[in-house]
Amino acid sequence: MTVIGVLGAGQLGRMLALAGYPLGLRFVFFDESADAPAGHLADLRSGRWDDASALQAFADEVDVVTYEFENVPVAAASRLAERVPVFPSPRALEVAQDRLKEKQLFRDLGFGTAPFAAVESQDDLDRAVASIGLPAVLKTRTQGYDGKGQRVLRRRDDVLSAFASLGGRPLILEGFVPFRREVSILAARSRTGETAFWPLVENVHRDGILRLSTAPAEGNGGALAEEASALAGRALEALDYVGVLAIELFEHDGKLLANEMAPRVHNSGHWTIEGARTSQFENHLRAVLGLPLGATQATGFAAMVNLIGETPDPAALLEIEGSHLHLYGKPARPGRKLGHVTLVEPTRALLDAALGRVASVVDEPALSR
Amino acid sequence: MTVIGVLGAGQLGRMLALAGYPLGLRFVFFDESADAPAGHLADLRSGRWDDASALQAFADEVDVVTYEFENVPVAAASRLAERVPVFPSPRALEVAQDRLKEKQLFRDLGFGTAPFAAVESQDDLDRAVASIGLPAVLKTRTQGYDGKGQRVLRRRDDVLSAFASLGGRPLILEGFVPFRREVSILAARSRTGETAFWPLVENVHRDGILRLSTAPAEGNGGALAEEASALAGRALEALDYVGVLAIELFEHDGKLLANEMAPRVHNSGHWTIEGARTSQFENHLRAVLGLPLGATQATGFAAMVNLIGETPDPAALLEIEGSHLHLYGKPARPGRKLGHVTLVEPTRALLDAALGRVASVVDEPALSR
Numbered sequence: 001m002t003v004i005g006v007l008g009a010g011q012l013g014r015m016l017a018l019a020g021y022p023l024g025l026r027f028v029f030f031d032e033s034a035d036a037p038a039g040h041l042a043d044l045r046s047g048r049w050d051d052a053s054a055l056q057a058f059a060d061e062v063d064v065v066t067y068e069f070e071n072v073p074v075a076a077a078s079r080l081a082e083r084v085p086v087f088p089s090p091r092a093l094e095v096a097q098d099r100l101k102e103k104q105l106f107r108d109l110g111f112g113t114a115p116f117a118a119v120e121s122q123d124d125l126d127r128a129v130a131s132i133g134l135p136a137v138l139k140t141r142t143q144g145y146d147g148k149g150q151r152v153l154r155r156r157d158d159v160l161s162a163f164a165s166l167g168g169r170p171l172i173l174e175g176f177v178p179f180r181r182e183v184s185i186l187a188a189r190s191r192t193g194e195t196a197f198w199p200l201v202e203n204v205h206r207d208g209i210l211r212l213s214t215a216p217a218e219g220n221g222g223a224l225a226e227e228a229s230a231l232a233g234r235a236l237e238a239l240d241y242v243g244v245l246a247i248e249l250f251e252h253d254g255k256l257l258a259n260e261m262a263p264r265v266h267n268s269g270h271w272t273i274e275g276a277r278t279s280q281f282e283n284h285l286r287a288v289l290g291l292p293l294g295a296t297q298a299t300g301f302a303a304m305v306n307l308i309g310e311t312p313d314p315a316a317l318l319e320i321e322g323s324h325l326h327l328y329g330k331p332a333r334p335g336r337k338l339g340h341v342t343l344v345e346p347t348r349a350l351l352d353a354a355l356g357r358v359a360s361v362v363d364e365p366a367l368s369r
Numbered sequence: 370m371t372v373i374g375v376l377g378a379g380q381l382g383r384m385l386a387l388a389g390y391p392l393g394l395r396f397v398f399f400d401e402s403a404d405a406p407a408g409h410l411a412d413l414r415s416g417r418w419d420d421a422s423a424l425q426a427f428a429d430e431v432d433v434v435t436y437e438f439e440n441v442p443v444a445a446a447s448r449l450a451e452r453v454p455v456f457p458s459p460r461a462l463e464v465a466q467d468r469l470k471e472k473q474l475f476r477d478l479g480f481g482t483a484p485f486a487a488v489e490s491q492d493d494l495d496r497a498v499a500s501i502g503l504p505a506v507l508k509t510r511t512q513g514y515d516g517k518g519q520r521v522l523r524r525r526d527d528v529l530s531a532f533a534s535l536g537g538r539p540l541i542l543e544g545f546v547p548f549r550r551e552v553s554i555l556a557a558r559s560r561t562g563e564t565a566f567w568p569l570v571e572n573v574h575r576d577g578i579l580r581l582s583t584a585p586a587e588g589n590g591g592a593l594a595e596e597a598s599a600l601a602g603r604a605l606e607a608l609d610y611v612g613v614l615a616i617e618l619f620e621h622d623g624k625l626l627a628n629e630m631a632p633r634v635h636n637s638g639h640w641t642i643e644g645a646r647t648s649q650f651e652n653h654l655r656a657v658l659g660l661p662l663g664a665t666q667a668t669g670f671a672a673m674v675n676l677i678g679e680t681p682d683p684a685a686l687l688e689i690e691g692s693h694l695h696l697y698g699k700p701a702r703p704g705r706k707l708g709h710v711t712l713v714e715p716t717r718a719l720l721d722a723a724l725g726r727v728a729s730v731v732d733e734p735a736l737s738r
Contacts, residue, residue, distance in 0.1 A: 041386070
């Protein structure tokens with residue numbers, strides 16, 4: 001029986017295992033935390049990312065390694081790759097976890113991005129602000145997620161305080177770009193080179209955290225969605241990528257700007273569990289095993305609402321006809337993703353009506369736009 | 370976190386756990402075998418059904434107990450029910466696991482069955498054969514499944530040899546009834562009394578083992594399906610039943626005869642994982658927890674093909690567009706259910722085409738009727 005080793009054991013890992021058991025796979029997770037959510041349903045080895053002997057023991061009990069967490073140190077992934085196949089490759093991981101390298105890749109692939117500049121010092125930052133202008137956002141090049149590791153610069157005063165707060169690590173300054181909406185494209189590439197693309201997704205963030213995804217996004221099937229798929233396809237090839245890759249983009253005036261990518265299954269793809277013929281989780285596993293990829297068409301109109309900070313009464317959510325509840329088994333904490341609800345309806349109007357019912361249970365401003 | 374205790378840890382238990390993790394549930398299984406399939410993804414306690422202290426320890430670590438295996442001794446279920454809620458109730462289990470009692474229930478509920486008679490002795494059998502005629506089938510009243518524990522009587526000679534082989538246990542003789550097709554109805558009843566019914570399913574058995582289910586069956590939505598739902602509804606009420614109940618029926622000349630029931634999720638409901646808005650596994654869990662039941666409509670035209678005795682190359686099955694593979698993690702053995710494949714298509718014609726592709730990979734005569 002094939003054993004999948006997964007680096008990170010959060011909710012993404014949990015959903016990978018739930019998609020993989022029906023394929024007859026077994027799972028071993030590696031995480032710094034000994035009580036991570038995937039540990040409820042699979043073996044979990046806990047250790048530090050720099051613990052060579054723990055990583056070696058983990059490598060020896062699995063057939064292939066993948067990630068559910070993009071901030072795995074590249075050194076850990078490279079060390080594992082000496083003993084067992086690792087997908088996506090440590091090189092793809094390295095690019096995707098560095099905001100500067102990913103922006104450079106987007107540009108190399110002929111794709112627009114917000115203006116950006118590398119920042120290592122206060123001097124770099126001053127020059128970057130002079131060239132890009134304010135407002136702008138200063139971010140750590142690595143380790144940021146869900147709005148962490150970033151500071152918005154609105155006035156000259158912010159420039160010093162932001163560097164004081166984030167400096168000492170490699171940084172990137174990104175200009176603000178106006179945008180009409182945020183979208184994402186999810187794509188998979190198998191070890192065989194086969195690729196697959198899900199429909200375009202529209203996303204609403206608040207406080208840097210994804211709140212709502214709907215799919216297929218308006219405009220799916222048109223030029224915009226084709227452009228997003230083409231970008232994803234070029235990125236997959238350029239990185240010789242294996243697995244699911246998510247790219248977040250801004251749309252403005254009918255044009256797309258690439259924002260960032262995640263070298264893993266992604267929150268904006270959770271709707272695919274019920275809303276697409278094959279989920280991102282299943283296709284990620286098929287990809288890393290070199291199996292044929294499953295069909296990615298949407299089966300209706302889907303929406304995914306994150307449950308953040310607190311979990312509403314499950315009965316109230318399950319009362320909503322057609323709702324699918326996903327709880328991650330994590331203790332509640334402000335700002336923490338604790339679960340999500342997915343709706344799939346045959347028409348956009350029915351989806352809107354169902355979302356209205358979710359809005360009466362989940363306190364989420366993104367639902368009452 | 371609510372902990373579900375499940376008696377039996379086969380593939381049905383495994384699929385219950387896969388449906389329950391997204392609801393934030395945890396699972397502990399109890400089985401005589403220490404390497405049963407559900408043990409790959411949840412805690413498994415192994416012990417004998419008559420081991421009072423093992424059952425007591427199991428009861429103490431769970432919040433509610435249910436079954437995935439109907440041949441759990443009623444005494445074990447009753448013992449557990451003294452310490453923790455058990456659903457369906459031991460009484461429902463007792464009726465459903467006894468072919469005589471279930472036939473009597475069907476008759477009491479006003480439903481047709483094949484002619485039957487209780488058999489305790491060779492004399493009983495002779496009288497029953499005289500009254501019912503041949504061919505007929507002699508079955509153990511309890512413990513039979515997948516064609517085990519039964520003998521077909523075609524000639525007078527068979528009557529002695531069948532009793533010699535099965536006698537000593539309570540038996541039932543059932544007359545053969547001609548039938549056009551076999552169907553099943555799956556229903557759920559929550560602790561709150563709420564009920565839900567899936568569309569009618571058509572089943573093809575070979576050698577006493579289910580091979581193919583399609584849903585919704587032809588005639589779903591009509592009088593026949595209504596009659597089946599009405600029977601299931603009356604059985605749920607009569608047994609004060611909680612959980613999913615499956616009833617298998619024969620159709621002949623537009624009339625239904627009730628054949629048998631299973632007090633658990635059922636092989637003919639596996640298609641509901643991808644083919645219905647809520648699966649039988651999720652609704653079984655919702656029912657035993659007293660949560661609202663999920664919508665049971667079909668999302669298209671579904672077929673489920675069992676993989677029996679050997680598993681074809683998974684890549685060949687996954688190559689079929691829209692196929693969903695479910696492997697149970699069991700070692701291969703002749704006649705053993707090792708997994709299933711589900712197809713869901715928007716039209717019956719597309720479903721037939723997809724089934725044709727499965728037939729080229731799975732050696733199953735039922736697919737080439």
